[in-house]
Amino acid sequence: MKSKAKVVIVGGGVVGVSALYHLAKKGWSDVVLVERKELTSGSTWHAAGLLPLFNMSYSVGQLHKYAVDLYKTLEEETGKNVGFSVVSNIRLASTKDRMDEYHQYAGVAQTIGVDVKFLTPDQVKEIWPLCNTSDLVGAIQHPEDGYIQPADLTQALATGARNRGAEIYRNTNVVGIKQIKNGWVVETDKGSIECEHVMSCSGNFARQTGKMVGLEIPVIPVEHQYIVTEPHPEIQKRKKEGLPEMGVLRDSDSRWYMREEAGGLILGPYEDGAPCCYVDGPSKDSEYELFQEDLDRLAPHIEGAIHRVPAFGEVGVKKVYNGAICYTPDGNPIVGPAWGLKNFWINEGHSFGITAAGGAGWQLAEWIVDGEPTIDMLGVEPRRYGDYCSKSYLKEKNEEAYRNVFIIHYPDEEREAARPLRTAPCYDRMKKLGAVFGQKFGWERPNFFCYRWHGTKRRLVF
Amino acid sequence: MKILVAVKRVIDYNVQIRVKEDGSGVVTDNVKMSTNPPDDNAVEEAVKIKESGKAKEIIAVTVGEEKAQETVRKALAVGADRGILVKAPCTIEPLAVAKILQKIVEKEKPDLVFMGKQAIDDDCNQTGQMLAAILNWPQATFASKIDVKENVLEVTREVDEGLETIEVKIPSIVTCDLRLNEPRYASLPNIMKAKKKPLEQIDASELGIDIKPRIEQIKVEEPPKRKAGIKVSSVEELVQKLKNEAKVI
Known part of the structure; x- marks a missing residue:
């Protein structure tokens, strides 16, 4: 050494x-x-x-874009196959709000040079014949992304x-x-x-x-589970016929991702109630560690997935992975x-x-x-971040970040968990005056004032 | 015909076992648990027999903590009809499990009792045999094939010399080998439905038997760490080393 x-x-x-x-x-x-x-x-x-390219942040979006481009060249450079399947990625929208979010994101994508396409429900059906598209508004597709080993x-x-x-x-x-x-x-x-x-x-x-x-x-991991099924005859049939893989499907409104895996399917939901793990760090011998699965917590998402892709409920569950993902x-x-x-x-x-x-x-x-x-x-x-990120703050905030993975990101969103954390002496007076707070570096700070919030006549004062 | 299947909750076979620092046992906190693999074969065989029309009801039973009911739920998801959880504190040895199962057998009156040939955590391989002795029932252990005939079972066992086929009268105890069948995976709708199937909870203390441990555990330690290997430069050198150092050829 x-x-x-x-x-x-x-x-x-x-x-x-x-x-x-x-x-x-x-x-x-x-x-x-x-x-x-x-x-x-x-x-x-x-x-x-x-390899999801979809990200609302300009910084993160560019980091992801670079990575996807790089990973495609690694085999040629190193001689090692990285198992990159460019199968595209389709995010579904069941509501108009969700579709609006995709349109807003398309602006970010265009700015940083990420290729996106909008799909109608019929086009989704063409790519994903096993997908029930009857209640969809549309979808956004990233033709360039997929998954890797x-x-x-x-x-x-x-x-x-x-x-x-x-x-x-x-x-x-x-x-x-x-x-x-x-x-x-x-x-x-x-x-x-x-x-x-x-x-x-x-x-x-x-x-x-x-x-x-x-x-x-300020990093404490959160438990994330995904379910791997045994092969489904329909998918195996597609493979035999030489049809392309159906790509990564994301149902944002039901909060999960799904993709093909060895003739079967993988489902990964982002549920409410996923707990933080390794709060005081993993054990010093920890290695290749998984936790006990908890399918109960995933029930609404599993139902949503079976509604969207009925084939998913028709085959047995081979394995459930429950492992730690870092969150901030x-x-x-x-x-x-x-x-x-x-x-x-x-x-x-x-x-x-x-x-x-x-x-x-x-x-x-x-x-x-x-x-x-x-x-x-x-x-x-x-x-x-700074010293304000105590352990109890992190536990609440990181669990919130996890369950918010698939929420609709409105511009200037402020999140509610673990607040108020730090307040100025004038906080109560500001609140009485109708302040609507945001959080900066742990401090509660009025973003704007709004009185008669609960009344019929709403007047915003900026 | 009624089949009782005993299942056990153990540390998942994929988990790398860690020994507690004080040597009092292995780490089970935050560790993935699942059904003892040969018990899955036992459940699968019972479900197959039911599907063939030769059995009417399958009851899955386990002994252990509250959480052990997950194992029973899994059996319910693949086709058992109802479950029983016998709640017992911490360590429970094969003899105690056999006594508990005896009580369950007396109550449920099954025609067959299936279970895995042994559990992968303690490797005891005793419960089935002890239960057969207590009940004075015939036993067929290490079953790799089961044929249900009129009032008898024809069971093929894997023994050192090859395959041995025996006939046992019903009622009987069968312990199952991994080669008996390929356990099926439960689909998600069946996993959800299994939550609604009846699961009776009984407290072991209510059964009026002595389940106190008879064995005192002195120490648990890790096996010696594997030493780092070396790289050889040629096939000749490898052959040399295998011959002279390892003395395997």
Whole structure:
């Protein structure tokens, strides 16, 4: 093991390995990654591998777009198949409000150069014959996205990084991170590494890694389940006839994703009541871990899925995966320099980690090597968080972020959970005067004033 | 004909088992649990017999904590008609389970009792045999094929020498091998319907039997860690090493 390096990355999930790859690609070959167990053994291995381009944030949208483009080139570069199935992705709308949201998003997509198409219910039926389209208003399609094999993707990125001189130390535990003059020392159970930069990519261990340097990284994972069925004769028949895969289907109003898997189907709902997990961190031996399934909580979404795709209810359930996905209070990842610490980089809280890993690694490499990112990273900026993110706040907020994955995102949305957290002395007076509050950095701040809120005559005062 | 199937809730076979730091047992908090795999074969066989018209009712029974009823629900989802949960605290040994099952058999009067040949957690492989002894019923263990005939069962067992076919009179106890059949997966509508099937809860203490553990567990430890392997540069070197160091060829 090296005793000196330019950058030490902590954590060997897809996020850390992608950052390592991008630093090496940028020409910094003196970079190393330290992983507690095996690559992918935290959350990457059980991810469903979806690559959703749909995202309301300009920053996150661009990170995702970059990743999808990159992943298509990896096999040619590294010789390793990443199992990228470009099957397209269809998001259904059952209401006009939902369709409006898609139209608004199409503006974001156009701005950042993501290709989208609008589909009528009949066009959906053509692509997805097993889908019941009778009550649909329409759909939006991303022709360029699909899904990937997360472990294969990680291995390909690792190969690309190693080919450029980067090193990966598996089964190596980080026990401490100390700041020294002009840099850092990362202490492991196999020796210390002196370095200029440290990047935290530790996923479910984010808060533990943060604590080593006195940071409260606001990441607590939430349980996410997906159901894998046995093969369905209709899908097998399609395969035999050489028909294309039906693509990733998302029913936003029933809050789930579905795709084909080995002749059967995968259903992943985002339900109410999914609890936070690993609140005080996973056990130190945790590896390839899954939790007990809880189908009761998924019942309304399962019913919705059977209504939409009756075939889903006709075959047996082969396996239910229940594993941890990282979340942050607003559901967006935290990518960038840590507040108050020089050359400490945060790459944490990825709830769409497979998709975001490519772009996050790319921008952090730009930032570390060239001194600034090349896209607007405000949406994922670490400094939107701080010491106000206590554990109890995170538990409420991150669970809210999870259940809100499929809500209709209105412009300037303010979310209700864990509020009020911090109030100014004039809070009560403002409230009496009809203030409608928003939250900034934990503080309640009036967004506008509105009196006779409950009356018939509504008058808004801005 | 009525079939009683005993099922057990165990740590899922895919989970990497972790031993508690104080050596008092294995970690079960926050660990995925599921039905003991050979018990799935037992349920499947009972459902098949019912589907063939030779059985009228299947009762799934389990012994354990409140949560063990998930295992019974799973049996209900694949085709059992009703369930029984015998609530018992913590560790419960095969003899105690056999005594509990005896009480259930006396109450339900089944013609056949099916269960897995052994549980993957304690590997005891005793409950079926003990139950047969207590009830004084014939037993067919390690069944890999079952034929229901007039008042008898023809059971094929996998033994060291090959396949042994025996005949047992009904009523009898059958413990099932993994090769008996391919357990089906329950569909989601059936999983939902299973929640509405009757599940009776009985407290083990009400059965008037002694279920106290007889075995004192001294220590649980992890098996020795596998040492890192080495890379060989050529086939010759590999053959050399297999011959001289590993002494396997």
